[in-house]
Amino acid sequence: MSPPLLEVDAVGKSYSMGGLLAREQVRAVHEVSFTLESGRPEIFTIIGESGSGKTTLARMILHSVPPTDGQVRFRGRDLATVRRRRDRLAFMKEVQPIFQNPFEAFNPLKRVDRYLFLTARRFVGAAGRRASEAAADEALRKVGLSLAEVKGRFPHELSGGQLQRAAVARALISKPALIVADEPVSMVDASLRVAIVNLFTRLRDDLGVSTIYITHDLATAYYISDRIIIMQKGRVVESGPAREVLAAPRHPYSIQLKNAVLSPDAAGSDAALRAALPADEDAEVAMTG
């Protein structure tokens, strides 16, 4: 019985804000726990609005921000003990990130293929040009691109959808077991979202890669996720099998989220918007001044 792939165990993160005298603790994440089993790849979705702590959680899973409370364990090992360069590289080889905006994730002045080659050299130990090109091409083919399409191109020469697929390919080069995708489609056009989101399903089914999919888009979450947690102000307010939760949310916040989703089926009727009109109180509460 191998240890679980990822255990997030009562993890919390506080940031301190303010100066010496008026120091304040802001709890970004509060006692979040979940487990991804190994040998059972799945798409695990974290839903929440901005400020709900989902990106902080992702950073803790990626071992780029240390948690203040609790532990993140990857294959049974506490990430706090992953300190040495070699351990870190071994960890990064297995857990790869995908970021929100592909145009920001890639340096606009450097060619896209450079990132693929660098990743190949560092994590797969591809020595020489041919080996790294082969590794890059293999990964690009998994996302429906090829090296010929990407080679020598700068980020602005690719479309947003292509570039985000190249970002997924880069993450795949090291043959990771887990991908942490933080809002991977929110900067991508609605018409291209499906293509990117389908990739995660394919990775799960064909390559056995688990994905932690962070989003505020309930429609794509419903479309691809296996399990889901809904976060509000750093706490998990609801969790469970994605389709059950989204079909019949129980927590008031989850219900509010679901009701806020605009359905394309309402075409030509603004009834949904009219219903939202007396929501002014909420808006005023949001004002801090």
Added chain:
Amino acid sequence: MTTATLQPMAASGDPTAAPTRAAPVVEVQNLKAYYQVSHYGVVREVRAVDDISLRIEPGEIYGLAGESSSGKTTLIKVIAAATRPPLNVVGGTVRFRFGGETVDLYGGAPPDLQALRWKSFSYIMQGSMNVLNPVRRIRHSFVDFAFRHLGQPMPQFMKAVGAHLERLHLRPGVLDAYPHELSGGMRQRVTIALATVCRPEFIIADEPTTALDVVVQKGVLAMIREVQLELGSSLLFVTHDMAVHANLCDRLGIMYAGRLVEEGVTARVFREPRHPYTRHLIASLPRIGDTKPREGLKGVPPSLADPPQGCRFHPRCPLAMPVCSERVPPMMPLAHGQGRVACFAATPEAIGKDAG
């Protein structure tokens, strides 16, 4: 810009009756706007807006959909008379009809834009921080934008602004806040109030809710709808989010690679899309409660610097015929006033016609 009184538009009484027979507020005809760059003598042209004609009727919300780099933003820049090189208007016209007067943007003498902007047409932009001065209180933004158009002494002006905010269910207290003290949704509400304070006849909204959370987005959209109905203004609403279009817009225009490919009443476009691109766009929308696998569109959008011959969608089109790669499909009206579509497969009678 002598007086501040704005005649309410004819349609303001019942703006829900979308396309009325009145003259359109905005009329775009055969508009062509290219980015023209000369690089060491080699002229490069990016045809971001190519031969687009559309009309925006009084009191309607016209939605413009299409993926990034399909020319949406260029089109609204041209309509807002905000072109500057390398973007040049190569052909066609944009005409406004404000309070019975016709303004021709690109034909004849350049109109007095200073007087028109904000008073007759205004914008709601995506980044509210770009509109509101970050180092001054909101009050000053209102003074900067609207004071001279309303032409009232300061106390009355501030009173009018306060009344306007109240009508939009905003606390007058926001006037004394700095932009950073407000949440993103609140700031966007303030920019909407700012864009509507002069009761313009035409408002351009460029992805006003794309940067907002779902919960906040719905409230902001509801506010846009409410103020639009109340003022009876026409709105050109641009976003790539089809779900937003479905819930907000009266009519919808779909752009692909610099051209308008389909137009129609929103319900019709969603229920019965005629252009294969629109059909794909609507079929690929994920919905809660539906797990049917959806396919992404094969291929990539064409480069506007070197668009394919004929219909620009034909390399990705499942219905492509030989004629599609040879000739540009003209925008053909559909039967029973269902709108227009530019596709040889949808309107075979177009094959015999010349694209013009």
